[in-house]
Amino acid sequence: MGRVAAGDRRQQLIEAAIRVAERDGIAATTTRRIAAEAGASLASVHYCFRSKQELLQEVLTAIITELAEAARGEVRPGIDAGTLLREGLQALWVIVEKEPGKQQLTYELTHYALRQPGMDSFALWQYEMSYAACSAHLEAIAAAAGITWSRPMPVLARMLMTVIDGVVLGWLVDRDSPAALAALVSLADLLATLAVTPPSDELEGAALDGDLSPG
Amino acid sequence: MGRVAAGDRRQQLIEAAIRVAERDGIAATTTRRIAAEAGASLASVHYCFRSKQELLQEVLTAIITELAEAARGEVRPGIDAGTLLREGLQALWVIVEKEPGKQQLTYELTHYALRQPGMDSFALWQYEMSYAACSAHLEAIAAAAGITWSRPMPVLARMLMTVIDGVVLGWLVDRDSPAALAALVSLADLLATLAVTPPSDELEGAALDGDLSPG
DNA sequence: AATCATCTGGGACGCTTGACCAACTCGCCC
DNA sequence: GGGCGAGTTGGTCAAGCGTCCCAGATGATT
Structure with missing residues (x-):
């Protein structure tokens, strides 16, 4: 409980709040518990933040940006879209399975943000970030595999996010990893069928794999 | 606030609790608010239920069974699987859009059940019911369209439930009905590609549509 | 009419929560 | 070295929570 700069204390409290919320849920994330987890006094919470809501907003911001960064996976060029999509989702799955509490x-x-008046914009922002990440990943796949998507990108991004959300949510309930992974891979394969190989005179510099035999 | 049999009072309290929870969220669903909504005294809550948890368990049970019944849609025979799947999901969507609070x-x-010690079985039960409903619906489609599914039913049911969950969750955040419906229909079409028409000497009476040209 | 189980109402208990305050301590700068 | 502001501390507040108790009203049974 030494003397710490207010900025550092803020960060400590945010991280402590994340730990508590992961472990016990937001409903059980009280100011006292946060302070105890951070090794700080209760009053320091209201010294560093105007209110509990301001702290939780910072928590939400931190989690969203952290998740957005974690979702950024590299896409190897010269592979077909199906494989890339499957590999990407499997890589994401490793992260998900590693920290269920965070998911x-x-x-x-x-849901908390949706209920709290004035905080619903945070829920929206969270999903806009997610959709943007999905779009970016799908476009990276298209570029790497030299294909085009047969549906507009917003629809496609929403479909991908839908699949991820649904699978993770189902897994959180029964923790049936094989079943969840099977559904995830199957849905990834289905999404991959929306990739179309454009006429070869359209795209040139893109990496092409063997099965580009024009019909 | 007249005199009511304990059994009726029980039912009133459960329905009141559902209304409050729909409107304000579970976190704000307190015994006092429930009693006020039901037009009963606070004490009647603990007269009809051993504890708040027992009430909430009844609420969960009521919602799950209600949802399971609502999901049971009729499947017209003689139509192809894709149309049936799409129509079924669109019918479900009408229900979802009508009562967002319930969703x-x-x-x-x-999530509440997952956190509450000893109540996680309710979350599991909820999803088992859902998977069962999905399985039943998919098998009804298979029978009506005279097709077979190219994946084992448990995987397929989980895929369908994943799609529904993901779409509804996304819609709850941004309330973008066109986008949600577009994703839902697209994913339904993808799932329909998993329907295979068996050799015609296997099934006889089933209705067949035109595109049965053996390759 | 008397009895009895059933149901209601108001009040109270003990606890937790978010928020706040005045007093105190430390380190830095003029 | 004496002020001074940033940071800490324990205590306190009102509100709200789940739970419990008990006197009294009610309606059926005898």
């Missing part, structure tokens, strides 16, 4: 917290925060 | 409450209850 659970993400959903809880979404 | 939101469903998710909140899931």
